[in-house]
Amino acid sequence: MRRYNINSDWKFRKGDGSPAAVVTLPHIWDIRGGQNGNGGYVGVCIYEKQIEMSDDWKDRDIYLEIGAAGSVAEVVVNGQPVGTHKGGYSLFRFNITEWMRAGQYNRIEVRVDNSVRDDVYPIAADYTFFGGIYRDVNLVVADASRFSLDDDGSEGVYIIPEITGGGRGRVRVYSVVDEPEGCEVCCQVLDQDGELCAKATVKAGKEPAELFVEQPVLWNGRGGAYQYTLSADLLKDGKWMEKRMIRFGFRSISLSADSGFQMNGQRLRLHGVGLHQDREDRGWAISREDMEEDMALLKEIGANTVRLAHYQHAPYFYELCDREGLAVWAEIPFISRLSDSAAARENALLQLTELIKQNYNHPSICFWGIGNDVTMFGAEDWVEAALREMNALAKRLDPGRITVCSHMMMLAEDSPLSAITDGIGYNVYYGWYVGECSDLGVWLDELQQKQVPVPIAISEYGADGILTYQTGSPTRGDYSESYQSLYHEEMLAIIREHPLVWASYVWNLCDFASVNRREGGVSGRNNKGLVTYDRRTRKDAFYLYKAEWSGEPVVHITGKRYKRRAESRNTIRVYSNAEDVELFVNSKSMGAMCKDCHIFWLDGVVLLPGKNDILVKTERGDYDDVILYGEQADEPSYLFRQDRNAEMREVATEYRVRNGYHSVYDTLDEILDNPVAKKVLEEEAGADVLSQPLLHTLGEFPLESIARKSGGLIRKEWVVRLNERLTKVKKLQE
Numbered sequence: 001m002r003r004y005n006i007n008s009d010w011k012f013r014k015g016d017g018s019p020a021a022v023v024t025l026p027h028i029w030d031i032r033g034g035q036n037g038n039g040g041y042v043g044v045c046i047y048e049k050q051i052e053m054s055d056d057w058k059d060r061d062i063y064l065e066i067g068a069a070g071s072v073a074e075v076v077v078n079g080q081p082v083g084t085h086k087g088g089y090s091l092f093r094f095n096i097t098e099w100m101r102a103g104q105y106n107r108i109e110v111r112v113d114n115s116v117r118d119d120v121y122p123i124a125a126d127y128t129f130f131g132g133i134y135r136d137v138n139l140v141v142a143d144a145s146r147f148s149l150d151d152d153g154s155e156g157v158y159i160i161p162e163i164t165g166g167g168r169g170r171v172r173v174y175s176v177v178d179e180p181e182g183c184e185v186c187c188q189v190l191d192q193d194g195e196l197c198a199k200a201t202v203k204a205g206k207e208p209a210e211l212f213v214e215q216p217v218l219w220n221g222r223g224g225a226y227q228y229t230l231s232a233d234l235l236k237d238g239k240w241m242e243k244r245m246i247r248f249g250f251r252s253i254s255l256s257a258d259s260g261f262q263m264n265g266q267r268l269r270l271h272g273v274g275l276h277q278d279r280e281d282r283g284w285a286i287s288r289e290d291m292e293e294d295m296a297l298l299k300e301i302g303a304n305t306v307r308l309a310h311y312q313h314a315p316y317f318y319e320l321c322d323r324e325g326l327a328v329w330a331e332i333p334f335i336s337r338l339s340d341s342a343a344a345r346e347n348a349l350l351q352l353t354e355l356i357k358q359n360y361n362h363p364s365i366c367f368w369g370i371g372n373d374v375t376m377f378g379a380e381d382w383v384e385a386a387l388r389e390m391n392a393l394a395k396r397l398d399p400g401r402i403t404v405c406s407h408m409m410m411l412a413e414d415s416p417l418s419a420i421t422d423g424i425g426y427n428v429y430y431g432w433y434v435g436e437c438s439d440l441g442v443w444l445d446e447l448q449q450k451q452v453p454v455p456i457a458i459s460e461y462g463a464d465g466i467l468t469y470q471t472g473s474p475t476r477g478d479y480s481e482s483y484q485s486l487y488h489e490e491m492l493a494i495i496r497e498h499p500l501v502w503a504s505y506v507w508n509l510c511d512f513a514s515v516n517r518r519e520g521g522v523s524g525r526n527n528k529g530l531v532t533y534d535r536r537t538r539k540d541a542f543y544l545y546k547a548e549w550s551g552e553p554v555v556h557i558t559g560k561r562y563k564r565r566a567e568s569r570n571t572i573r574v575y576s577n578a579e580d581v582e583l584f585v586n587s588k589s590m591g592a593m594c595k596d597c598h599i600f601w602l603d604g605v606v607l608l609p610g611k612n613d614i615l616v617k618t619e620r621g622d623y624d625d626v627i628l629y630g631e632q633a634d635e636p637s638y639l640f641r642q643d644r645n646a647e648m649r650e651v652a653t654e655y656r657v658r659n660g661y662h663s664v665y666d667t668l669d670e671i672l673d674n675p676v677a678k679k680v681l682e683e684e685a686g687a688d689v690l691s692q693p694l695l696h697t698l699g700e701f702p703l704e705s706i707a708r709k710s711g712g713l714i715r716k717e718w719v720v721r722l723n724e725r726l727t728k729v730k731k732l733q734e
Contacts, residue, residue, distance in 0.1 A: 002141045007025040010027070010049045015044040016041065037517065045113075053102050067315075068089055068135040070131050070132060082096055089311040119339070128283075156177070158175075171209075183203070185201070186232070218264050220263065227323070247361070249322070274306075288316055292320065298326060305326060306321065307328075318359055329369055336372070336374075387421075405417070406459040409427060413452045431487050433698070461504070463484045485541045488545070512529065563627070564629045565628055565631075569603075610630065613625065661728065662726040663727055665703070
């Protein structure tokens with residue numbers, strides 16, 4: 001088998017008749033529109049390339065291999081349709097042999113469509129669906145007898161390592177071989193130094209190869225991510241055909257309500273972050289260096305797990321997780337808006353099959369995630385049936401891993417949906433979208449008292465933090481970096497005190513694109529990241545978790561971007577894993593700072609008018625410093641003003657507004673408080689929709705904002721019709 005990379009010199013054109021351009025893959029179209037809220041081009045774009053068929057390829061099969069294309073891709077060769085792949089995140093191949101012409105150039109077309117479709121997941125979600133061919137494209141030329149290229153994008157080799165009695169390692173190797181007659185698979189296990197540990201040869205298509213390794217070194221997460229290599233050679237009638245070299249690791253995992261998550265027989269409490277693959281000015285077309293930078297951030301913060309949301313990520317990132325020892329929650333985009341059509345269910349099953357088969361051999365992957373926020377718009381019976389079918393598929397394909405599903409925090413603990421997978425996660429937003437941070441503790445206490453039999457993780461929690469906004473009096477909904485820090489201080493303390501939670505994931509490591517968002521004065525962005533979208537700036541909350549999780553010395557003064565302070569007396573806060581921190585103001589010691597775990601503070605610090613030198617030192621000798629300016633006039637840019645949203649709203653929408661009358665710019669609570677307006681909403685949306693638990697958490701949000709964040713679920717024409725009716729309903733007199 002030979003693999004030829006063909007990333008260069010593709011002719012690209014949009015379906016709207018725009019002029020063609022020559023591009024190099026990976027490629028995303030309209031990146032800026034996807035990340036600034038304008039949306040950009042949605043529809044079909046065509047990638048075209050001329051390929052000369054070598055005479056050496058005669059009597060061999062030729063495959064077009066595409067790493068990922070968002071989200072539907074039709075392949076056409078010399079004007080003839082070859083096949084269509086539905087799903088924007090997984091590798092796929094098409095055998096194009098019969099359409100190729102020997103000794104001449106052949107026209108390859110890939111028609112990519114990023115339109116929202118009811119038969120392809122995701123249908124709606126809180127992130128941008130970028131369009132393009134955004135991973136590598138190859139031609140694969142292979143003999144008829146080969147490790148299969150038609151096995152849902154897999155490598156055709158599946159490794160099952162396990163520890164048997166006495167600490168002996170057993171490795172079973174299953175191979176999928178096309179035209180296996182007369183073929184043998186010769187397997188060798190090599191250690192990290194390349195030394196031979198075991199070998200075995202079996203007939204292809206028969207029983208698996210079985211090899212034994214004496215006292216293998218375990219893959220033990222961040223405690224030591226030792227990997228072995230399987231060398232699998234395919235021979236036909238004694239002639240060598242091709243080879244697979246695949247890394248793997250010996251490790252055991254389990255999950256229960258009583259013992260939590262265990263790796264290699266030891267309880268391991270998982271703490272980490274969620275991560276989307278996109279980044280500023282690149283979209284999904286990211287490089288290996290980009291992925292290495294994200295891994296460096298994960299290591300720096302001290303995470304031992306990562307939730308790769310909400311779809312299959314690049315193979316190289318799973319390899320990085322293998323190498324660095326992060327436990328991975330991998331999942332498919334069965335999310336938010338669901339469809340009960342047979343085509344949609346088939347697509348969900350296909351994406352789950354591809355996720356598992358293509359990533360089967362990664363020791364880092366501990367969890368297969370089969371859904372997220374699946375009850376956002378109701379919990380019909382078919383949703384339960386769909387989840388059960390997907391869980392059964394995951395267990396059939398890979399019985400050795402743990403299945404999980406992320407649910408909204410309103411899902412009752414005794415819901416049948418909570419008992420389908422091995423473990424569940426709750427996406428919890430107390431303290432941001434609803435209630436107070438302390439409500440998380442009350443909720444977890446109730447679950448603990450009820451002795452819920454299902455292992456519970458917190459699969460998302462977070463608050464937006466925009467660097468511009470700074471304040472000495474942070475409050476929920478002000479979008480300030482100051483409030484984001486306070487939020488995470490409280491949430492982290494609560495999670496720490498509840499061992500019921502076997503894993504927790506901050507939402508998110510980095511800010512990410514969400515084309516339908518316009519809030520906090522920012523368009524097209526979810527700002528819950530601990531790091532900015534461009535990866536250049538770590539927000540204050542990043543250092544809180546670094547102090548909590550990392551073994552590296554940490555000392556960080558918060559609020560450095562709150563430089564011009566109007567308050568006469570200030571609180572200085574520091575995140576550190578030191579035992580003691582001393583504060584100096586203008587070279588004068590203020591003494592030891594108060595301490596609560598990794599948070600240090602001193603209240604009532606007087607800043608002189610003008611420049612003040614702030615320095616903190618630990619008993620280890622490490623320090624941090626900043627210059628703050630005291631008794632300054634209020635800085636308008638530090639505060640989020642609601643009129644910033646209003647300014648953007650006027651640009652983004654054309655919904656009519658009448659003084660003294662309701663509109664879709666009123667909050668849900670305001671509409672429901674007026675019986676006449678409530679009746680209009682019930683007539684347009686349906687009383688059953690208004691009874692959904694989700695809506696009770698959205699009362700403070702304008703209807704227009706709820707619609708915009710629905711990811712297309714709530715259609716604009718419906719919002720226009722509703723607004724026309726609401727503008728005829730007078731507001732109640734206060």
